[in-house]
Structures are given as structure tokens and as C-alpha cells.
Amino acid sequence: MAEKVHDALARLLAEAGVEVLFGVTGDANLFMVDAFVRARGGRYVAAAYEGGSVLMASGYASVSGRVGVATVTHGPAVTNCVTALADAVKSRLPVVLICGDTRSEDRTNLQNVPQREVILASGAGWEEVHSPGTVAADLARALRRAQAELRPVALNVAIDLMKSDAAEGLRIGPHAPPPREVAPGEGALDDAIGIAAAARRPVVLAGRGAVGARDAILRLADRLEAPVATTLKAKGLFRGAPYDMGVFGTLSGPEAVETILKADCILAFGASLTEYTSAHGAYFDGKRVVQVSDRADTIGSFHHPDAAVIGDPARVAEAMVYWLDEAEIAPSGFTADLEAGGLAGLGPVPKPARDGLDYLWLLHRLNAILPDDRIYVTDAGRHMVKALQILDVPDPLSLVQTASLGSIGLGMGYAVGAAEAAGGRPVVLTTGDGGFMLGGLTEFNTAVRQGTDLIVILMNDGAYGAEHVVLRDRQMDPGVAMFDWPDFAPLADALGGTGVTVRSAADLDALPGVLAARTGPILVDVKLDPDRMPFY
Numbered sequence: 366m367a368e369k370v371h372d373a374l375a376r377l378l379a380e381a382g383v384e385v386l387f388g389v390t391g392d393a394n395l396f397m398v399d400a401f402v403r404a405r406g407g408r409y410v411a412a413a414y415e416g417g418s419v420l421m422a423s424g425y426a427s428v429s430g431r432v433g434v435a436t437v438t439h440g441p442a443v444t445n446c447v448t449a450l451a452d453a454v455k456s457r458l459p460v461v462l463i464c465g466d467t468r469s470e471d472r473t474n475l476q477n478v479p480q481r482e483v484i485l486a487s488g489a490g491w492e493e494v495h496s497p498g499t500v501a502a503d504l505a506r507a508l509r510r511a512q513a514e515l516r517p518v519a520l521n522v523a524i525d526l527m528k529s530d531a532a533e534g535l536r537i538g539p540h541a542p543p544p545r546e547v548a549p550g551e552g553a554l555d556d557a558i559g560i561a562a563a564a565r566r567p568v569v570l571a572g573r574g575a576v577g578a579r580d581a582i583l584r585l586a587d588r589l590e591a592p593v594a595t596t597l598k599a600k601g602l603f604r605g606a607p608y609d610m611g612v613f614g615t616l617s618g619p620e621a622v623e624t625i626l627k628a629d630c631i632l633a634f635g636a637s638l639t640e641y642t643s644a645h646g647a648y649f650d651g652k653r654v655v656q657v658s659d660r661a662d663t664i665g666s667f668h669h670p671d672a673a674v675i676g677d678p679a680r681v682a683e684a685m686v687y688w689l690d691e692a693e694i695a696p697s698g699f700t701a702d703l704e705a706g707g708l709a710g711l712g713p714v715p716k717p718a719r720d721g722l723d724y725l726w727l728l729h730r731l732n733a734i735l736p737d738d739r740i741y742v743t744d745a746g747r748h749m750v751k752a753l754q755i756l757d758v759p760d761p762l763s764l765v766q767t768a769s770l771g772s773i774g775l776g777m778g779y780a781v782g783a784a785e786a787a788g789g790r791p792v793v794l795t796t797g798d799g800g801f802m803l804g805g806l807t808e809f810n811t812a813v814r815q816g817t818d819l820i821v822i823l824m825n826d827g828a829y830g831a832e833h834v835v836l837r838d839r840q841m842d843p844g845v846a847m848f849d850w851p852d853f854a855p856l857a858d859a860l861g862g863t864g865v866t867v868r869s870a871a872d873l874d875a876l877p878g879v880l881a882a883r884t885g886p887i888l889v890d891v892k893l894d895p896d897r898m899p900f901y
Contacts, residue, residue, distance in 0.1 A: 370522070373500050373531035374463070375400035379407055380537045381508060383434050385785050387412055387421040391438025393465020393524040398436060410785060410815055412778070413807035415442045419449035419462060419517070420767075420778025421808075426458045427765045427779070428740060429786035432511050436463040439524070440476025447487045448772055453517045454488035455769035460517035461507050462489070468525045480521060490518035498532035505540035513542035549657075549676030549684060556672040557632070557655045558685055562694040564630035564653070567591040570613050570642075571678075573598035574635025574658055576761050578679035582634055585682040588689055589632075590696040592624055592708055596636045597753060599761045608700050611709030614642040616754045618711040624703060628652055634678040635659075638668040657681045711755065717870045721894055724748075724824075727873070728755040731822065734877050739793045739820075740783050743767065744776025744805070746797035747830025751899055756795070763790075773797060774804025777821075781808055784817040791818045798825040798850055806856075812886040813861035819886040823853055826895040834900050847895070857888035868892045 368376075374397050378386070385408040390398050401407040412418035415437045422433030437446060443464050453460050464484075467474040484491050492507040494500055507520040561567060569586040571578070572595065579602055586593045586608070593603045594613035603609040610621040617625065625648050634657045636642065643649045649668060656670035657678055664673045674681055715726040732755055741758050743749050745768035758764040765783050767775040780794040796805055801823050812819045826833075832846035854864030867873050867889055876889065 367530040369396070369527075370494070370497055370500055370529055370531045371397040371527045372400045372404065373535050374504065374522070375405050375407070377501055377504050377535065377537045378434065379405040381504070381540050383432075384408060385410060385425065386434055386436060387418040387425070387782060388436035389413075389415045389418055389438070389442060391442055391465060393438040393467075393522070393527060394436045394463065397463070397527065408785070410781065410811065412781075413811055415445035416447075416449040417778040417781075417804070417808045417811065419446045419453065419460065420775055421782030421785070422460045422462070423449065423453045423456065423458045424742065424765060424779035424782025425786045426460055426782075427456070428762055428783045430762065431786075432459045432461055432508055433782060434461045434463065438465040439467050439480065440474075440478050443480050444478060444483055447483060448770065449775065449778070450484070450487035450489045450517050450519075452767065452770040452772060452775055457515040458517070459511040459515055461511050462517055462519045464519055464521055465527060466521050466523045468523060480519075484519040489516060490514060492518055492520045494520065494522045494526060497526065497529050500531055501535040501537050505538050508540040509542055549674045549681050553672065553674045554676070554681065554684060554688075557657070557674050557681070558688050560630060560653050560655050560672055561589060561632055561685060562689060562692065564589070565697055566628045566699045567630040567632060567697055568610070568613070568625065568628045569593045570595065570631055570633040570636055571599050571602055572596040572633065572636025573761060574660065574663070575599065575678040576602060576635070578634060578677075578682060579603070581679040581682040585632070585686050588686050588696060590698055590700045591632070592700060592703060594621065595761070596639075596642050597766065598764070599635075600764050601758045601760045604759070607705040608703060609709050612754070614648065615644050616750070618709060620704070620708045620710055624708060631655070633657065633670075634682060637663045637666055638670070640667060643668055718897075721897070722867070722869065722873075722891065724893060724898055725751060725755070727891065728752055730873055732756050734873075734880070735793050735820065736791045736880070738790050739763065740765065740787050740790055742776050742780040742783055742792060742794045744794065744796035744800040745771060745773045746800050746824075747826075747834070747898055747900060748795060748797050748824035752795045752824075756793075773800035776800060777805035777808040777812070780819055780821075781812050781815065781817060784812070784815070784819060789818070791820060793820045793822065795822045795824060797830060798823060798827060798848065798853070799829045801853070802848075802850065809857065809862060809886060809888065810860045817886055818883075820880065820883070821886065821888040823888055823890050824893060825850070825853065825890055826893040826898050828895040830895070830898060830900075833895050837896070843895075853888060853890040857886075857890075862886040862888055864888050864890065866890045866892065
């Protein structure tokens with residue numbers, strides 16, 4: 366019996382090393398999903414909403430570093446994915462979305478939409494399965510592009526083609542881009558070394574693109590006697606280093622800010638130098654900036670550096686150490702004026718409120734209560750900034766922030782996908798009440814069905830926070846941004862999980878025991894006063 370294209374796709378995905386598929390089934394992808402699970406032994410996570418499946422693939426990609434793969438059917442299933450695709454584009458995550466399509470001659474089909482235009486409008490890439498004989502090559506190209514371009518790529522398969530007989534002998538072939546071992550150019554490297562050699566108060570900064578270069582960058586920092594810091598996406602990379610400043614930018618603590626203001630040079634590795642890292646330019650003002658990246662498209666995308674080096678961050682750092690030694694350049698001596706072990710502090714911990722819950726105090730308590738080996742995912746919203754600042758992660762790949770597009774409601778999907786790559790580690794999601802109702806409610810039940818070890822901390826101030834602040838600050842009635850939501854703890858129980866309500870410090874004291882006894886997803890509904898919540 367001839368192999369169908371849907372069976373071939375399932376087999377080729379397995380041959381490519383895809384272990385888990387996220388999706389919502391329909392007539393155009395149902396048989397492919399069935400074959401992936403039954404014939405190929407793959408894991409399938411059935412999302413409740415098509416956009417949720419793409420978010421799950423994004424969360425998986427963020428934690429695993431591998432391509433996340435999702436699948437949906439045609440028409441509204443594809444249009445439902447646009448926000449999730451646009452977020453993955455801005456987050457630079459490798460995702461492949463296998464989407465069905467209506468028959469080309471079926472122009473009156475209710476679900477016939479211009480899928481190519483819809484996908485391209487999100488910023489994602491587009492590929493098609495052209496014929497039964499090109500299935501393997503088309504899939505390999507989509508997988509390769511997603512990794513090389515660090516963005517989602519849709520692979521479109523018409524339903525009549527999906528059900529046709531595949532060509533014989535199809536094999537996946539090479540589907541990964543060649544390794545990026547980029548050697549730095551000599552002229553650019555000379556400029557960078559010259560700036561580093563002349564600096565008296567240098568700071569070494571690492572971003573997500575330098576996660577694999579930790580040791581080499583620390584050797585350079587030690588050679589220069591410079592403190593180290595990271596962007597938000599590389600949070601935790603230098604944990605344990607004596608002169609670790611923590612996050613560099615708008616989330617910096619007071620000691621780190623003082624150190625940044627004293628600095629005369631920033632040596633940045635694998636960082637895109639966004640306005641949040643530079644504090645909208647203030648932290649780079651009057652400093653010479655060197656930007657090192659193995660991707661030319663990140664150089665100068667936000668801040669124009671004084672020297673730019675296109676090269677592998679580890680190789681560049683090692684080369685800089687070598688030539689500094691060869692030239693017998695004296696270290697800067699900057700760290701001699703700094704307190705070892707004290708640069709990353711966030712200042713004194715607030716005291717508990719006399720009534721209700723103080724948000725900053727709450728975050729410090731949660732940081733101690735939540736599992737140490739957590740993967741931390743945050744939804745967007747007013748609660749996000751201080752949570753990202755205070756809640757620790759063991760390493761950069763354990764932090765997943767979902768605000769690249771500025772949309773609330775994406776965190777739950779990311780969290781479910783992150784859990785599939787977590788290897789049994791617990792996943793913590795912080796979300797607002799608006800974000801949970803917008804995008805978290807449906808996929809919380811997906812986490813229940815999957816048996817995910819998920820702890821959802823729902824920061825419930827009964828409002829859309831940013832809008833509440835704007836109206837209140839203009840002395841207007843914030844009522845249009847206020848919501849009388851249902852009680853979330855019983856709702857979590859009804860969805861098959863466990864719900865807990867925290868209204869006071871005493872309730873929070875009982876939380877460690879509740880978490881220790883968890884057997885599946887748990888939702889902690891934290892009641893907060895919207896008028897006492899800090900803004901960005």
C-alpha cells in the first residue's frame with residue numbers, strides 16, 4: 366500500500382528528530398497527527414486554540430534551543446495564529462507551523478483565505494509542499510530556514526495533496542544550517558581591543574546570543590578587571606561571579622546603576638542593545654560601546670556602536686585576552702573599587718503591608734517560596750517588570766518572557782510548551798488577571814490534560830493595569846478598565862487543576878505546604894489592590 370503524504374510527513378518529522386508536536390486538528394492535518402502519534406510514537410499536545418499551539422511551540426523552542434513544531438488546519442485556524450507568529454518573529458524563535466490549505470480549485474470553500482498573505486503579514490516565512498515528490502525537501506527547507514533565520518516558517522500543504530500518494534524513497538536529508546563559527550575580522554577586532562585597552566572603567570555585558578560563551582567572557586572580564594552584567598534575556602548567566610551586576614538596564618539595582626554611571630566603556634557580546642538595556646540611551650551616554658555578535662543583522666539595530674565585531678562571542682573574547690596579553694596591557698583596576706558580591710542587590714526588602722499585600726514584598730517572598738530549579742515564564746502586563754527584576758532563574762534558558770510583541774495573554778501557551786522541554790522541572794508562570802482571561806483560561810486545561818507541573822501565580826488586581834494607571838493619573842474614572850472577574854480558585858478546580866486564594870501574609874505562609882503537595886497544575890489567585898500596584 367502506497368504511503369500517503371500525511372504519513373510521509375509524520376515519518377519525516379520523526380526522522381528529523383521532532384519529539385513533540387503542538388496543534389489543533391482539522392480535516393487538513395488530522396491524519397498526519399494521528400500517524401505521528403500512532404505510527405511514529407511522537408508526543409502530541411492538543412491545544413485548545415490554534416494560536417496556543419504556536420505559543421507552545423515557541424515556549425518549547427525558547428527552553429530547548431530546538432525548533433518547535435506546531436500544526437493547524439486551514440482558514441480561520443491559520444488566521445488564529447497571527448499574533449502568536451508575530452510574537453515569535455520578534456522573539457527570534459525557530460518555529461515551524463505545518464498548516465493545511467483548501468483545495469486550489471475550491472474557491473467557494475468557507476475556509477478559503479489567502480494564507481500566504483496572512484502568514485507573511487505576521488513576519489513569518491512561507492514554504493509550500495509543492496508535490497508528492499518534494500515533501501522531504503520542502504520540510505527540510507522549512508526546518509532549516511526556521512533555525513537559520515530565527516523566526517517561524519509556515520509549511521503549507523493543500524488538503525488534496527496531503528491525502529495523495531507520496532513518492533517512494535523519501536528521506537529527510539540535511540535540515541539543519543551549518544554551524545555558525547564566525548571568525549572576527551582583524552580590523553574590527555583591532556578597534557575593539559584598542560577601546561578595551563584604553564578603558565579605565567569597563568563593563569562587560571552579555572546577551573542571549575552569548576549564552577554559550579560564559580567562560581570566555583568571564584576570562585576577558587577578569588583580565589580587564591571589569592564587572593559583568595547581562596541583558597534581561599541572559600539573566601543568570603554570570604550567577605556566582607564575584608562582580609556580577611545582574612541585569613544591565615532599566616531593571617538594574619541601585620549598586621549596578623551606580624557602577625554603570627561610573628563606567629567609560631561597554632563591551633557587549635551577543636546583545637542587541639535595546640532601549641531597555643541602554644535605559645533609552647542614558648546608560649550609554651558618554652561611553653564607548655563595542656558590540657560583538659555572530660549575526661550581522663543585530664549590529665546597530667538599536668544602538669550604533671563605536672566598534673562592531675562580527676564573530677563568535679567566545680572566539681572574540683578569547684582573541685581579545687590573547688592580544689591584551691601580547692601587548693602587555695595593564696588591567697583597568699575597576700573592580701578594585703567595587704564590592705565583590707554586592708553589585709546585583711536590589712536594595713532593602715520592603716516590609717509587609719498592614720493590610721492586604723504589598724506587591725514588592727510579595728515578590729521577594731515568592732522568590733524564596735517557589736521551587737529553586739524553576740523555569741520562569743512571565744506574561745505581559747503591569748505586574749511583569751518588577752516580577753522580572755525580583756524573581757530569580759538558575760540560568761538564561763530558564764527564563765521565558767513573552768512581551769516581545771507587547772501582548773498580554775501569551776504566557777500560558779508558552780508555559781505549556783516550555784514544560785515539554787523542561788525535563789520534569791517545574792514551570793512557574795506569572796500572569797495578570799486580564800492576561801489569564803484573554804489567553805490563559807483555555808490552555809490551563811491543556812496543562813491539566815498534559816499533567817504539566819505548572820504553578821500559575823495570578824496577580825489579580827481586577828483591572829487592565831496600564832489603562833488603569835493612565836486613567837487614574839489623569840484624574841479620570843478608571844471604571845472602564847476594571848473587571849468583576851469570577852473567583853479564579855474554584856475556576857481552576859473546575860478546569861481540573863487546583864486553585865488557591867492568597868489575600869494576606871498569613872495565606873502566603875501556607876503556600877509552601879500547598880506547593881509541596883501539588884499533583885498537577887496549580888493556580889494561586891493573589892488578590893491585589895489596583896491602586897497600590899507599581900507601574901513600569
